[in-house]
Each structure stands twice: as structure tokens, then as C-alpha cells.
Amino acid sequence: MKIEGIVLVRIDDRLIHGQVMTSWLNYTGANKIMIIDDEVANDPFMKSVLKTCVPANVKLATFTVEKAAVRLKKGFAGDKCIILVKYPKTLYRLKSEGVVFDHVNIGGMGVSGDRKKFFRNISASDEEKQMLKELVDAGSKIGVRIIAEDSETDISKML
Numbered sequence: 001m002k003i004e005g006i007v008l009v010r011i012d013d014r015l016i017h018g019q020v021m022t023s024w025l026n027y028t029g030a031n032k033i034m035i036i037d038d039e040v041a042n043d044p045f046m047k048s049v050l051k052t053c054v055p056a057n058v059k060l061a062t063f064t065v066e067k068a069a070v071r072l073k074k075g076f077a078g079d080k081c082i083i084l085v086k087y088p089k090t091l092y093r094l095k096s097e098g099v100v101f102d103h104v105n106i107g108g109m110g111v112s113g114d115r116k117k118f119f120r121n122i123s124a125s126d127e128e129k130q131m132l133k134e135l136v137d138a139g140s141k142i143g144v145r146i147i148a149e150d151s152e153t154d155i156s157k158m159l
Contacts, residue, residue, distance in 0.1 A: 001100045001139070005032075005076025009083040009101045011091070012108040015040070016053045016060075016084065019147050020107070024082060025058065027148030032059045032081040036068040036090050065090055069097035088124070092131040095138055104135065104142045106155070119144055119155060133159040 007028040012020065015035055024030070033054060040046050041064045054060045063071060072083075072094070083101070085091060091104060106122055109115065115123035122144055124132070136142055136156045143152035 002102055003072055003075050003099075005079045005081050006083060006101070007080045008105060009085075009091075009103065010105045010107050011085055011088060012106075013086045013110055013112075014108050015086060016050050020082075020084070021053065021055070023147040023149065025055070028080055028082060030058065030080045030082045032061070032076065032079050033084060034068065034071075034081055035060070035062045035084045036065060036094070037062070037086050038064045040086075041067070065093045065097070069094055069099050072099050088128045088131045088135070091135055091140075095135060100135065100138045101140055104140050105152075106142065106144045107146055119153065119158060121146075129159050 007030050008024055010020070010024070016033070035050065040050070041062045047062050050062070051060050091101065094100070109122050109124055111117065111123040114125045115128070116125070118124040118129070132142055132155070136159065141154065142156060143154045145152040
């Protein structure tokens with residue numbers, strides 16, 4: 001699904017950090033960042049911390065999955081928007097709301113819980129790999145690319 005104005009969809013459990021702000025903002029020319037995460041969307045303290053990490057000329061908005069699905073269907077005409085999520089599960093839930101992105105970038109999925117090393121510094125649980133596979137089957141191209149200057153590794157064959 002091509003959504004107007006989206007320049008990057010990224011899974012990164014750190015959300016906003018140095019690499020995202022420097023490399024990806026410069027590369028995409030984005031003027032908006034949309035974080036989709038139920039927990040963060042309902043945490044005023046986290047939202048205020050994240051806002052301090054974003055340059056003044058970039059708007060930051062945080063949405064629950066449900067509200068994001070409605071907002072995404074409208075698109076971002078005239079803007080360049082980066083979508084950030086912490087987990088594959090978020091994109092999987094958006095798929096059930098009718099939102100499937102053409103391209104997904106995996107930038108950071110650290111070892112935790114039942115995640116095992118999957119590709120270089122990327123870890124995923126069996127359940128997350130299954131969700132990613134279903135996103136590929138639904139039409140998403142999924143690749144690992146930590147910073148914009150890196151070359152991308154398509155992971156669809158690894159799932």
C-alpha cells in the first residue's frame with residue numbers, strides 16, 4: 001500500500017536515537033516523525049522525552065495502533081514522514097487494520113525475552129519472524145539497514 005508522504009517505515013526498539021536523527025533525517029529530508037506504539041502513546045513522560053530528541057523543524061506525533069491506522073489512510077500530502085515502531089507486532093496489527101507498507105526497514109531489534117540472534121545485530125523471536133513473513137506475504141519488502149549509508153539486506157529469504 002503506497003501511502004503518500006511516507007519516506008521511511010522503521011522497526012527500531014530504541015525509536016529515536018543518534019543514528020535515526022542524523023542519518024535518516026538527512027537522507028529522507030523528513031519533516032515529520034510518527035511513532036506508533038500503544039505504550040508510548042499513553043505515556044506523557046516518554047512523549048516529552050522523545051520530543052526533546054527531535055530537531056525543532058521536525059514535528060513529532062505519537063499514536064496508538066488503532067488511531068494510527070485511521071491517520072495513515074489519509075496520507076501525508078506535502079510532507080515527508082518517518083514512521084517508527086518498536087516491534088514487528090505493531091506492523092502486524094496495522095495489517096489487520098488494512099495498512100500494509102510497501103517497504104519496511106529494520107534498524108534495531110535487540111536481544112530480549114525469547115529473541116535469538118537473527119541477522120548481525122538483529123534479533124527476533126519465532127513469533128516475530130512469523131509476523132514478518134506474513135508482512136512479506138502481504139506485499140511488504142523488508143530489509144535490514146542500520147543507517148542510510150549502509151546497503152540493505154533483504155531478509156525475506158531468511159524468514
